[in-house]
Amino acid sequence: MKKAIVTGITGQDGAYLTELLLEKGYEVHGIKRRSSLFNTDRIDHLYQDPHEGNPRMVLHFGDLSDSTNLIRIIQQVQPDEIYNLGAMSHVKVSFDTPEYTANADGIGTLRILEAVRLLGLTEKTRIYQASTSELYGLVQAVPQSETTPFYPRSPYAVAKLYGYWITVNYREAYNMYACNGILFNHESPLRGETFVTRKITRAVAKIAMGLQDKLYLGNLDAQRDWGHAKDYVEAMYLILQQEKPEDFVIATGVTTRVREFVRLAFERVGIEVTFRGEGASEKGYVVSCTNPDYQIEEGTEVVAVDPKYFRPTEVDLLIGDPTKSQTQLGWKPKYDLQALVSEMVDADVELFQKEKLLKDSGYKIKNQYE
Numbered sequence: 414m415k416k417a418i419v420t421g422i423t424g425q426d427g428a429y430l431t432e433l434l435l436e437k438g439y440e441v442h443g444i445k446r447r448s449s450l451f452n453t454d455r456i457d458h459l460y461q462d463p464h465e466g467n468p469r470m471v472l473h474f475g476d477l478s479d480s481t482n483l484i485r486i487i488q489q490v491q492p493d494e495i496y497n498l499g500a501m502s503h504v505k506v507s508f509d510t511p512e513y514t515a516n517a518d519g520i521g522t523l524r525i526l527e528a529v530r531l532l533g534l535t536e537k538t539r540i541y542q543a544s545t546s547e548l549y550g551l552v553q554a555v556p557q558s559e560t561t562p563f564y565p566r567s568p569y570a571v572a573k574l575y576g577y578w579i580t581v582n583y584r585e586a587y588n589m590y591a592c593n594g595i596l597f598n599h600e601s602p603l604r605g606e607t608f609v610t611r612k613i614t615r616a617v618a619k620i621a622m623g624l625q626d627k628l629y630l631g632n633l634d635a636q637r638d639w640g641h642a643k644d645y646v647e648a649m650y651l652i653l654q655q656e657k658p659e660d661f662v663i664a665t666g667v668t669t670r671v672r673e674f675v676r677l678a679f680e681r682v683g684i685e686v687t688f689r690g691e692g693a694s695e696k697g698y699v700v701s702c703t704n705p706d707y708q709i710e711e712g713t714e715v716v717a718v719d720p721k722y723f724r725p726t727e728v729d730l731l732i733g734d735p736t737k738s739q740t741q742l743g744w745k746p747k748y749d750l751q752a753l754v755s756e757m758v759d760a761d762v763e764l765f766q767k768e769k770l771l772k773d774s775g776y777k778i779k780n781q782y783e
């Protein structure tokens with residue numbers, strides 16, 4: 414039985430990847446951080462009670478900022494593959510916590526590579542590094558491919574740039590099977606609530622059900638190449654099954670503005686929204702509501718801009734060129750944007766039905782920080 418270590422197992426990609434690896438017969442060892450609240454929501458359905466036999470998903474406490482625990486876990490597991498997905502992954506938050514981000518996302522990658530080297534596992538263990546389209550940053554050329562120059566625009570992207578190059582360096586210096594997947598944005602119903610797509614789909618569900626009045630966003634003009642996380646974790650797996658270790662761009666090749674994502678998400682619940690104004694004064698208004706379940710009047714202002722969500726330096730346009738992954742890995746996404754938006758909105762509508770029931774029964778609903 415193959416063994417894999419997944420850092421960031423409690424995150425969006427960690428959950429989908431673990432599901433995939435378990436389906437493929439792997440024993441999966443996840444590294445999770447200690448938290449004051451349970452943080453395993455996304456993988457609880459995969460949990461097997463160790464008292465009832467040998468589970469194929471095992472969790473270890475650990476942190477990418479602590480090399481001692483990484484060495485211990487890697488030594489204990491002797492993995493065939495390591496997927497390094499753990500990271501402080503929020504671009505805007507990285508401006509608030511730049512040093513921590515560099516430590517976890519940059520040096521954390523080094524700690525994994527160095528642990529494998531020190532333990533004499535360079536021939537056994539293959540390593541996947543979660544690199545990102547944020548590396549491209551300030552637009553140099555589009556569509557962005559494996560050969561497009563990088564120009565990172567946030568502490569997050571700069572930390573990931575280190576992670577990218579240290580992975581390449583260990584591959585070349587020590588002949589390790591270590592690869593970068595340069596993944597463009599990928600989303601799902603499991604996406605963290607403060608990333609823009611999930612923030613939008615949650616708000617659309619809540620606004621439709623009368624649980625929220627308005628959605629405040631930052632830059633509505635940003636363009637992203639959005640895919641589905643389920644498709645993207647398959648690419649991670651394929652990258653580690655090749656004969657030679659190489660880096661791959663994983664993307665759909667289609668880009669969409671934030672504003673259009675908002676429009677599509679509202680459309681899914683039968684609410685047509687149009688935008689008027691410019692920059693920080695731009696607003697989104699309801700044109701019509703054809704869903705008899707929702708009472709929302711024409712002309713209602715449902716979207717507004719709050720400059721607090723603007724970033725000191727922004728990445729304006731991402732559009733990936735997936736030619737290499739399509740030809741060499743045979744990878745092709747199953748979801749298009751419409752299918753992604755529909756799945757996310759439907760999941761959030763279902764999620765907030767419970768909250769609506771509670772509210773209708775007189776319970777006070779708590780607000781969440783987004």
Ligand code: NDP
Pocket residue numbers: 420421422423424425426427444445446448452475476477478497498499500501502503517543544545546595596597598599600605
């Ligand atoms: P999430 O933010 O959903 O998950 C991040 C995971 O990393 C969580 O399990 C988190 O734990 C864990 N983590 C955070 N800090 C540390 C640390 N110091 N030590 C150990 N674990 C830590 O991200 P995604 O699943 O969306 O992304 C997975 C990886 O892919 C990340 O590295 C991200 O930067 C990268 N990426 C993501 C893309 C996307 O569009 N989703 C695109 C390109 C790259 P906890 O649950 O406790 O917070």
Ligand code: GDR
Pocket residue numbers: 502503504505544545546547596597598599607608609610612629630631632633635636637671722723724727728
């Ligand atoms: P991104 O994702 O920064 O691309 O990083 P995010 O969803 O946070 O932002 C996408 C774009 O939307 C704009 N935006 C807003 N973003 C957030 N979060 N909240 C808002 O209110 C808002 N309004 C507009 C942003 O300015 C940006 O242009 C994600 C992460 O998963 C990274 O870890 C990963 O590496 C990249 O995708 C690829």
